[in-house]
Amino acid sequence: xxxxxxxxxxxxxxxxxxxxxxxxxxxxxxxxxxxxxxxxxxxxxxxxxxxxxxxxxxxxxxxxxxxxxxxxxxxxxxxxxxxxxxxxxxxxxxxxxxxxxxxxxxxxxxxxxxxxxxxxxxxxxxxxxxxxxxxxxxxxxxxxxxxxxxxxxxxxxxxxxxxxxxxxxxxxxxxxxxxxxxxxxxxxxxxxxxxxxxxxxxxxxxxxxxxxxxxxxxxxxxxxxxxxxxxxxxxxxxxxxxxxxxxxxxxxxxxxxxxxxxxxxxxxxxxxxxxxxxxxxxxxxxxxxxxxxxxxxxxxxxxxxxxxxxxxxxxxxxxxxxxxxxxxxxxxxxxxxxxxxxxxxxxxxxxxxxxxxxxxxxxxxxxxxxxxxxxxxxxxxxxxxxxxxxxxxxxxxxxxxxxxxxxxxxxxxxxxxxxxxxxxxxxxxxxxxxxxxxxxxxxxxxxxx
Amino acid sequence: xxxxxxxxxxxxxxxxxxxxxxxxxxxxxxxxxxxxxxxxxxxxxxxxxxxxxxxxxxxxxxxxxxxxxxxxxxxxxxxxxxxxxxxxxxxxxxxxxxxxxxxxxxxxxxxxxxxxxxxxxxxxxxxxxxxxxxxxxxxxxxxxxxxxxxxxxxxxxxxxxxxxxxxxxxx
Numbered sequence: 254x255x256x257x258x259x260x261x262x263x264x265x266x267x268x269x270x271x272x273x274x275x276x277x278x279x280x281x282x283x284x285x286x287x288x289x290x291x292x293x294x295x296x297x298x299x300x301x302x303x304x305x306x307x308x309x310x311x312x313x314x315x316x317x318x319x320x321x322x323x324x325x326x327x328x329x330x331x332x333x334x335x336x337x338x339x340x341x342x343x344x345x346x347x348x349x350x351x352x353x354x355x356x357x358x359x360x361x362x363x364x365x366x367x368x369x370x371x372x373x374x375x376x377x378x379x380x381x382x383x384x385x386x387x388x389x390x391x392x393x394x395x396x397x398x399x400x401x402x403x404x405x406x407x408x409x410x411x412x413x414x415x416x417x418x419x420x421x422x423x424x425x426x427x428x429x430x431x432x433x434x435x436x437x438x439x440x441x442x443x444x445x446x447x448x449x450x451x452x453x454x455x456x457x458x459x460x461x462x463x464x465x466x467x468x469x470x471x472x473x474x475x476x477x478x479x480x481x482x483x484x485x486x487x488x489x490x491x492x493x494x495x496x497x498x499x500x501x502x503x504x505x506x507x508x509x510x511x512x513x514x515x516x517x518x519x520x521x522x523x524x525x526x527x528x529x530x531x532x533x534x535x536x537x538x539x540x541x542x543x544x545x546x547x548x549x550x551x552x553x554x555x556x557x558x559x560x561x562x563x564x565x566x567x568x569x570x571x572x573x574x575x576x577x578x579x580x581x582x583x584x585x586x587x588x589x590x591x592x593x594x595x596x597x598x599x600x601x602x603x604x605x606x607x608x609x610x611x612x613x614x615x616x617x618x619x620x621x622x623x624x625x626x627x628x629x630x631x632x633x634x635x636x637x638x639x640x641x642x643x644x645x646x647x648x649x650x651x652x653x654x655x656x657x658x659x660x661x662x663x664x665x666x667x668x669x670x671x672x673x674x675x676x677x678x679x680x681x682x683x684x685x686x687x688x689x690x691x692x693x694x695x696x697x698x699x700x701x702x
Numbered sequence: 703x704x705x706x707x708x709x710x711x712x713x714x715x716x717x718x719x720x721x722x723x724x725x726x727x728x729x730x731x732x733x734x735x736x737x738x739x740x741x742x743x744x745x746x747x748x749x750x751x752x753x754x755x756x757x758x759x760x761x762x763x764x765x766x767x768x769x770x771x772x773x774x775x776x777x778x779x780x781x782x783x784x785x786x787x788x789x790x791x792x793x794x795x796x797x798x799x800x801x802x803x804x805x806x807x808x809x810x811x812x813x814x815x816x817x818x819x820x821x822x823x824x825x826x827x828x829x830x831x832x833x834x835x836x837x838x839x840x841x842x843x844x845x846x847x848x849x850x851x852x853x854x855x856x857x858x859x860x861x862x863x864x865x866x867x868x869x870x871x872x873x
């Protein structure tokens with residue numbers, strides 16, 4: 254089952270770790286057919302991959318169709334209330350059994366010959382069984398399913414191999430940061446509506462590495478947002494503020510955080526009635542203080558789940574609101590991704606706030622987002638040059654050197670209360686090097702990281 | 703508004719087409735601030751997210767809660783200011799776009815305006831990318847001060863995943 258790599262890719266993977274340590278990344282890995290195929294096998298089939306938020310499938314029988322890498326799965330809550338990831342392929346001829354993106358089902362029925370399955374994936378009925386399949390043992394022919402499905406504070410992940418650590422261990426220390434978003438309210442979060450989906454001519458890694466914490470690009474690429482007043486400068490202006498930090502090498506995940514001054518309370522800019530729902534609860538005092546002072550977080554959970562938590566508005570004439578979005582960079586082909594974006598709101602917040610938060614999120618981070626529109630243009634440029642023969646022949650490497658010891662004033666924070674290697678500035682690229690270090694380990698292991 | 707009301711009832715297909723074709727020209731020609739002159743102060747502009755659903759849920763294929771765009775006048779003004787004011791890299795240089803508007807159908811009139819449905823085939827191109835977006839537009843046109851204006855638009859996409867790297871333009 255282990256896919257072999259050509260000498261060309263093997264050699265790149267063999268030297269990549271040392272190369273990343275020097276802040277050098279070969280351009281071609283952003284658009285390469287063999288790298289892409291290996292990513293499907295070594296990364297997406299061997300790591301925990303986000304598939305849904307629990308609030309999308311609240312009732313028994315509720316399902317959503319979701320890819321894991323490029324493989325089609327039905328994420329369904331069975332009659333027993335348990336969530337499973339069923340492979341969307343009939344055991345008889347392999348036809349698709351769930352043509353819908355979402356819904357509620359009692360059974361999944363194959364339109365080809367009529368085999369039908371329970372929401373737990375068991376083969377339930379076969380037409381003409383008593384005459385045509387007298388000795389068919391239905392129990393042997395249930396749908397394939399992802400061997401592991403686990404949930405962390407509402408986030409549903411699936412793994413296509415048994416051989417992964419528990420999800421809590423995979424998220425590891427990064428839970429300390431995730432919890433500042435997910436555990437702030439008693440009732441938790443819920444997804445608003447249906448996720449956005451759109452096609453970008455860029456590699457999935459461009460989204461993943463950018464959201465790891467590319468704090469350096471906002472002042473240039475997103476300058477128009479500040480010009481028309483859709484985001485506060487504190488959230489999207491020049492990086493390098495005294496309260497800006499980068500969390501690197503946090504169980505393989507990373508996050509970038511901008512904060513207000515010590516002793517202040519901002520909570521990403523949530524209005525007072527929503528901030529009143531936030532309580533320390535299961536968080537430590539340090540986590541709660543971080544949430545309190547937060548202006549913006551971006552982050553990536555390896556491999557392709559990212560988050561943004563930020564404030565802004567859809568018009569300078571209207572008040573700011575905060576919004577929280579999960580986004581996933583689904584690999585479609587080398588240099589081609591399908592972006593998915595969910596907006597989440599505190600379940601206990603008012604309907605009025607939820608509508609406002611969603612509207613502000615759409616105005617900034619969505620296919621039409623005034624922020625996000627600009628990202629896709631630059632990322633597609635990366636995929637375009639990454640397939641260049643000349644770039645390969647010239648051994649073109651990209652510069653990921655910001656924050657290396659000899660390069661900037663970034664310093665590890667010795668007194669930071671949270672986990673990870675945390676830098677006292679966001680003018681450093683250890684967050685992106687974290688993503689590629691993890692990518693390299695996953696690609697080299699040929700198995701789990 | 704008493705006169706406007708009687709005008710509304712007289713809006714015929716030719717008038718509706720004149721409006722939609724002129725609007726398409728304004729948008730295709732990137733005269734974005736001019737477009738703000740032909741929409742009402744209370745415009746409601748939305749593009750709901752579509753999902754593939756099976757019967758009996760097919761009627762709910764268009765989300766009532768999720769939108770690619772959900773706009774009022776202020777947010778549309780902000781978008782146009784961003785796109786025309788420099789530094790909006792998604793449209794620098796501008797994408798090339800052509801709106802093909804057809805199958806115009808004039809429906810019921812009310813105090814709010816006249817319902818007009820049309821089909822939109824939207825051709826989009828940037829650098830070497832070329833894409834088509836297909837949709838039905840459900841508009842409400844209203845006559846104010848003798849001018850036809852767009853008061854409401856819901857764009858019903860024929861796509862579940864938008865085949866565009868971004869939606870920086872209005873459909």
